[in-house]
Amino acid sequence: MIITALDTSGAASAAVLDGEAVLAERTDYAARRHAESLGPALRELAALAPAPDAVVVGVGPGPFTGLRAGIAAGIGFGLGAGAPVSGVASHAALALRWYAAHPGGHELVVATDARRREVYATRFAGLDAAGVPIATAGPEVWAPAALAERLAAAPGEEPMRLGRGFALYAAALGAPVSDDPALLEPSAADLGRVAARLLAAGRPLLDPVPLYLREPDAAPLRRP
Amino acid sequence: MSPGGAAAGPLVLGIESSCDETGVGIVRGTQLLANTVATSMDEHVRYGGVVPEVASRAHVQAIGPAIREALATAGVGLDDLDAIAVTAGPGLSGALLVGVSAAKGLAAATGKQLYGLNHLAAHVAVDLVAPDAPGLELPTIALLVSGGHTEILRIDDIVDGIELLGSTIDDAAGEAFDKTARLLGLDYPGGPNISKAAAGAFDPEGRPGDPHAVSFPRGLMTGKDLRRPERRYAFSFSGLKTAALRFTTADGGRTRQADVAASFEQAVVDVLVAKTMLAVEDTGIDRVLLGGGVAANARLRETLGQACAAAGVALRVPPLSLCTDNGAMIAALGAEVVRRGLPPSDPGFGVTSSLEASDVRV
Numbered sequence: 001m002i003i004t005a006l007d008t009s010g011a012a013s014a015a016v017l018d019g020e021a022v023l024a025e026r027t028d029y030a031a032r033r034h035a036e037s038l039g040p041a042l043r044e045l046a047a048l049a050p051a052p053d054a055v056v057v058g059v060g061p062g063p064f065t066g067l068r069a070g071i072a073a074g075i076g077f078g079l080g081a082g083a084p085v086s087g088v089a090s091h092a093a094l095a096l097r098w099y100a101a102h103p104g105g106h107e108l109v110v111a112t113d114a115r116r117r118e119v120y121a122t123r124f125a126g127l128d129a130a131g132v133p134i135a136t137a138g139p140e141v142w143a144p145a146a147l148a149e150r151l152a153a154a155p156g157e158e159p160m161r162l163g164r165g166f167a168l169y170a171a172a173l174g175a176p177v178s179d180d181p182a183l184l185e186p187s188a189a190d191l192g193r194v195a196a197r198l199l200a201a202g203r204p205l206l207d208p209v210p211l212y213l214r215e216p217d218a219a220p221l222r223r224p
Numbered sequence: 225m226s227p228g229g230a231a232a233g234p235l236v237l238g239i240e241s242s243c244d245e246t247g248v249g250i251v252r253g254t255q256l257l258a259n260t261v262a263t264s265m266d267e268h269v270r271y272g273g274v275v276p277e278v279a280s281r282a283h284v285q286a287i288g289p290a291i292r293e294a295l296a297t298a299g300v301g302l303d304d305l306d307a308i309a310v311t312a313g314p315g316l317s318g319a320l321l322v323g324v325s326a327a328k329g330l331a332a333a334t335g336k337q338l339y340g341l342n343h344l345a346a347h348v349a350v351d352l353v354a355p356d357a358p359g360l361e362l363p364t365i366a367l368l369v370s371g372g373h374t375e376i377l378r379i380d381d382i383v384d385g386i387e388l389l390g391s392t393i394d395d396a397a398g399e400a401f402d403k404t405a406r407l408l409g410l411d412y413p414g415g416p417n418i419s420k421a422a423a424g425a426f427d428p429e430g431r432p433g434d435p436h437a438v439s440f441p442r443g444l445m446t447g448k449d450l451r452r453p454e455r456r457y458a459f460s461f462s463g464l465k466t467a468a469l470r471f472t473t474a475d476g477g478r479t480r481q482a483d484v485a486a487s488f489e490q491a492v493v494d495v496l497v498a499k500t501m502l503a504v505e506d507t508g509i510d511r512v513l514l515g516g517g518v519a520a521n522a523r524l525r526e527t528l529g530q531a532c533a534a535a536g537v538a539l540r541v542p543p544l545s546l547c548t549d550n551g552a553m554i555a556a557l558g559a560e561v562v563r564r565g566l567p568p569s570d571p572g573f574g575v576t577s578s579l580e581a582s583d584v585r586v
Contacts, residue, residue, distance in 0.1 A: 033574055034325075035321050035324050035325045035328065035574060035575065036572050036573070036574045037572070038325065038328060038329075039328040039331075039332070039338075039571035039572050039573070040571045040572050042328060042329060042332035042333070043331075043332045043571050045332075046332045046333055046335070051333075064277065064280070064281075064318070065280070065317075065318045065321060068280060068281075068283075068284045068318070068321065068322055068325070069321050069322075069325040070325070071284055071325075072283075072284050072287055072321075072322045072323075072325035072326040072329070073325040073326065073328055073329035074329060075284075075287060075288040075326055075329065076287070076288075076291070076325065076326035076327060076328065076329025076330035076331075076332075076333070077329035077330065077332060077333045078288075078329075078333075079288060079291055079292070079302070079329075079330055079333070080302060080329065080330040080331070080332070080333025080334040081333040081334075085288070209284075209285070210281075210284065212281070216275055216277040216278045216281065217277060218271050218275040218277065218278065219271070220270045220271055221270060221271060221272040221406065
């Protein structure tokens with residue numbers, strides 16, 4: 001099954017997979033302008049690989065504007081390719097990348113940049129029978145100090161720390177286990193592998209709708 | 225080219241998402257085939273104006289269904305298209321980004337060429353496909369008035385000959401309507417509601433307002449302003465908005481809402497019309513095209529119509545569904561650009577919230 005995957009929750013990333021095998025990937029970890037880089041990336045991937053049977057997009061959480069660029073591009077790409085478009089939580093991509101290289105089901109917290117001096121965090125507890133990361137809490141928005149308190153108070157083993165959120169607020173949260181860019185931001189290749197495992201197990205994916213976790217920043221009118 | 229396309233003109237799908245309307249239009253040459261518009265207007269009512277983040281959220285929900293619906297309405301498939309066009313600016317950057325991203329995905333998967341185009345030029349180009357007109361007649365002065373825009377343009381050619389003569393230096397006319405509507409206890413969108421109030425729709429006796437009841441200022445209309453080239457065609461509505469706030473505060477509700485609304489509306493309309501007619505006189509161009517959502521305003525259409533008639537100038541107002549933001553206008557401009565054999569945009573193009581009127585293609 002050919003899967004075209006996009007994730008713009010942090011990096012601007014696009015990939016084509018055949019099942020779990022990555023056929024091609026274009027990832028810009030320094031992306032500031034996601035729509036710009038996705039245009040050429042998607043053209044190249046479309047030329048390199050067969051038409052997809054499924055399109056999956058990372059639904060975040062992530063900074064809204066960049067996140068929507070990937071989801072909208074995925075919706076357009078799916079329409080153009082005649083393939084269904086589904087969503088996968090972006091943090092699951094980072095979690096799978098870690099667990100695939102470090103089997104054993106160690107507790108893991110993925111934290112990414114939520115801007116406004118906050119992070120998005122999801123806690124994972126290994127892989128399930130289908131090889132999909134098991135989320136046990138989140139995703140949620142946290143102030144770094146509050147997340148640090150929560151992690152300290154949680155019973156059991158100390159979780160591994162993964163993602164840009166730990167790098168940004170290392171003083172409060174502790175540094176991430178790796179500074180490898182591919183372990184700081186979710187990538188489309190990893191997202192596509194999560195989707196491949198879900199699809200192979202006949203499990204449902206999410207709708208291609210952003211996980212905002214915050215209301216729009218505007219005050220409704222006060223009326224007398 | 226699609227079958228029979230050479231004679232009928234290129235088949236182009238256009239996407240527009242610069243403000244609170246998600247528009248997808250399809251044209252074949254100068255023939256309008258579909259004009260699907262989803263609006264998030266209702267979601268902005270509780271904020272009293274367009275909230276960019278609310279608009280962007282609505283766009284990403286609406287864009288897929290809007291593209292599907294437009295294709296179904298036009299009775300064409302994506303394979304039939306000759307090109308895809310999308311608004312690259314000006315507009316709200318987060319909102320523009322949704323349309324541009326979707327267009328890039330669609331273009332990449334179908335292998336179609338993609339054109340990033342100018343929203344302002346498209347407001348004029350829409351007359352190429354208006355079913356009630358023989359086409360776009362040039363040269364023309366264009367007055368574009370909406371929630372986000374207040375511009376006077378000189379159009380000699382729809383692709384290579386657009387000059388911005390003047391625009392607002394602060395609020396757009398539509399914004400001034402929204403903010404003053406709030407003062408008067410009227411809902412968003414302010415323009416239509418102020419017009420209704422002015423017409424007496426909310427008056428207990430249904431009595432229309434007197435447009436001369438309250439003396440509101442006309443911005444940038446002093447002799448000194450009109451002698452300065454950079455102010456001659458420019459607009460300012462912030463002074464008017466402040467005057468409306470001062471008046472309603474001091475008045476304490478003694479003056480009828482219909483009178484305040486009519487006087488405010490007249491003050492906006494007077495300046496729009498006066499400056500448009502200055503552009504007509506100065507350029508010798510004997511044609512005016514009115515576009516943008518505020519073209520729905522009856523007082524503006526009537527006053528501008530009288531001024532044009534008195535000056536012997538033709539006034540053209542496209543059908544209202546083509547004046548408000550829509551995808552057909554982008555498709556219309558796209559079809560013209562394709563017809564001329566112009567190259568597509570670089571796939572790496574971005575959105576430009578302040579795109580200049582003269583930059584028709586990015």
